[in-house]
Amino acid sequence: MVEIKKGIYWTGYIDWDLRNFHGYSTPSGSTYNAYLILDEKPTLIDTVKYYGFEQMLHRIKQIIDPAKIRYIVSNHTEMDHSGSIGELLKLCPKAEVICSPKGHEGLMRHFLSAPEKDKPSWNFKVVNNGETVSLGKRTLQFFLTPMVHWPDSMVSFCEEEKILFSNDAFGQHHASSQRFVDEAGLDIILKEAAKYYANIVMPYGPQVLKALEALGTLKLEMICPSHGLIWREKTDIQKIVSLYQKWANYESDVKAVIIYDTMWHSTEKMALKLYELLDVKGVDVKLVNLKDTHISDAMTEVMSSRVVCIGSPILNNRVLPAVGGFLTYLKGLKPKNRFGFAFGSYGWAKVGFKELEQALEEAGIKAIADAKYFQYVPAKSELDSLNETADKIKQLLDGK
Numbered sequence: 481m482v483e484i485k486k487g488i489y490w491t492g493y494i495d496w497d498l499r500n501f502h503g504y505s506t507p508s509g510s511t512y513n514a515y516l517i518l519d520e521k522p523t524l525i526d527t528v529k530y531y532g533f534e535q536m537l538h539r540i541k542q543i544i545d546p547a548k549i550r551y552i553v554s555n556h557t558e559m560d561h562s563g564s565i566g567e568l569l570k571l572c573p574k575a576e577v578i579c580s581p582k583g584h585e586g587l588m589r590h591f592l593s594a595p596e597k598d599k600p601s602w603n604f605k606v607v608n609n610g611e612t613v614s615l616g617k618r619t620l621q622f623f624l625t626p627m628v629h630w631p632d633s634m635v636s637f638c639e640e641e642k643i644l645f646s647n648d649a650f651g652q653h654h655a656s657s658q659r660f661v662d663e664a665g666l667d668i669i670l671k672e673a674a675k676y677y678a679n680i681v682m683p684y685g686p687q688v689l690k691a692l693e694a695l696g697t698l699k700l701e702m703i704c705p706s707h708g709l710i711w712r713e714k715t716d717i718q719k720i721v722s723l724y725q726k727w728a729n730y731e732s733d734v735k736a737v738i739i740y741d742t743m744w745h746s747t748e749k750m751a752l753k754l755y756e757l758l759d760v761k762g763v764d765v766k767l768v769n770l771k772d773t774h775i776s777d778a779m780t781e782v783m784s785s786r787v788v789c790i791g792s793p794i795l796n797n798r799v800l801p802a803v804g805g806f807l808t809y810l811k812g813l814k815p816k817n818r819f820g821f822a823f824g825s826y827g828w829a830k831v832g833f834k835e836l837e838q839a840l841e842e843a844g845i846k847a848i849a850d851a852k853y854f855q856y857v858p859a860k861s862e863l864d865s866l867n868e869t870a871d872k873i874k875q876l877l878d879g880k
């Protein structure tokens with residue numbers, strides 16, 4: 481365990497081996513953070529995935545007898561945070577589970593299904609927005625943050641300590657023996673926080689803005705998320721809050737990304753030519769091959785790019801599976817205020833490209849130029865014609 485402030489401890493689980501979090505690649509693992517507040521009513525904020533229970537319990541036992549815990553705050557029902565509540569309650573039967581009204585419904589559905597459903601063995605304390613619970617010397621205030629990123633989500637604020645327990649918000653999937661952002665290095669953690677936002681929070685910009693507005697009046701000295709490292713330096717807190725403002729407003733950088741897969745190198749030729757043309761014009765551009773890049777990394781590039789170009793060959797009248805998977809993901813995450821360009825190569829029928837164009841439209845990405853599809857192997861003149869597209873992208877990024 482680590483004492484993060486006098487009488488407040490990190491008692492979470494470090495998931496060094498995690499490489500995939502429901503389809504999101506996590507090359508540097510993750511953590512599930514639980515926080516124990518020692519007060520007249522000892523309180524645990526969130527728990528960990530079921531397989532991290534023993535590690536969490538070991539840390540708690542270093543501080544107190546778990547039987548003394550009086551409150552377990554469940555800020556969010558998703559099982560990476562609630563998965564150990566049931567096991568823990570067996571050791572602290574007097575504890576009440578504090579959750580939002582939607583959290584109550586969610587916990588019942590996840591953990592107290594029939595026949596116990598109608599007679600829950602857990603003691604719940606359901607809280608509403610702004611409600612407070614006294615722990616003794618300290619008070620927790622709860623703010624409901626629906627759809628950041630589940631309907632049940634809430635955050636807990638300790639005014640006396642000026643700590644926000646923010647659950648998934650401001651989190652990062654990053655396993656580390658360090659507990660604070662300033663120990664691990666701001667650049668590394670901001671990169672992980674951006675990937676986290678792009679892949680988990682992006683569809684909920686308006687709800688994030690609402691939550692930021694509600695929390696804007698709080699004086700924060702520490703933000704303790706439920707994944708990754710803790711924000712405690714004033715400038716780091718200001719940085720991540722301002723980035724959340726930017727991301728929630730769907731702002732992007734003056735940048736283009738070209739995302740593609742290829743079968744016989746024809747779509748690759750188009751992607752490389754477009755890259756070359758943009759690069760020569762001075763455009764900040766990235767090339768992402770879906771054969772080698774995980775869709776969650778491609779999404780992080782989409783979040784920072786104003787122009788998103790997507791290319792695919794046609795196989796069996798459809799786009800290639802890697803592109804199809806990415807388009808499904810893109811439609812769900814819905815980046816706004818982006819411009820797009822569809823391209824690719826085909827053999828004898830172009831019908832499969834409809835899927836690509838429709839997906840861009842459904843994702844809310846506006847076409848910046850007419851799509852370009854070339855048969856079999858693109859001719860030099862066809863590749864050169866991509867210069868018109870590159871000019872349009874350059875003009876858009878230059879604000880002309």
Ligand code: FEO
Nearest residue numbers: 556558560561648
């Ligand atoms: Fe980290 Fe939505 O759970």
